[in-house]
Amino acid sequence: MLEDIETSDNQNEKLTLYHTTKTCHRGINEIMVSLTLRFYWPKMIHDIEQFVNSCEICQKNKYDSNPPIIKFKLTPTTSRPFEQIHAFEQLLENFCKLYKIELHYGTSKNSNSNSPVERFHSTLIEHYRCLKSKNIRYTPEQLIWSVEE
Numbered sequence: 001m002l003e004d005i006e007t008s009d010n011q012n013e014k015l016t017l018y019h020t021t022k023t024c025h026r027g028i029n030e031i032m033v034s035l036t037l038r039f040y041w042p043k044m045i046h047d048i049e050q051f052v053n054s055c056e057i058c059q060k061n062k063y064d065s066n067p068p069i070i071k072f073k074l075t076p077t078t079s080r081p082f083e084q085i086h087a088f089e090q091l092l093e094n095f096c097k098l099y100k101i102e103l104h105y106g107t108s109k110n111s112n113s114n115s116p117v118e119r120f121h122s123t124l125i126e127h128y129r130c131l132k133s134k135n136i137r138y139t140p141e142q143l144i145w146s147v148e149e
Contacts, residue, residue: 002040004039004040005039005040011041016051018031019055020057024127024131025057025127026126028052028053031052082105
């Protein structure tokens with residue numbers, strides 16, 4: 001059973017609560033899913049879209065989903081596969097051994113090969129920018145918990 005929210009003050013209160021705290025500025029779809037499971041008011045979806053699109057923090061901190069395409073520069077080709085991982089290859093290897101990290105190699109020029117990690121990084125950075133702009137200081141551990149909700 002959904003709760004009917006009649007006054008515009010209560011509607012704005014719910015929008016603010018869910019957008020700024022519960023979904024942490026995650027966008028129209030996230031807040032729509034959260035609110036439509038519990039509440040109803042006429043033109044709710046329109047209000048959600050308007051609220052999120054006019055959010056000052058979101059406008060400043062969200063990334064462009066259609067960035068300009070940049071031409072790549074040619075780099076030296078290695079003589080064998082996985083010869084050069086990084087400019088600091090030895091440092092990277094020692095770091096991975098120390099923290100028991102296994103390397104995963106994705107295919108070049110294919111963002112889908114590592115897309116879950118890339119999406120998580122994008123979401124984490126987005127959350128951090130939103131929280132930072134509100135002058136909220138979280139440790140990295142607290143920030144990770146906010147993403148897992």
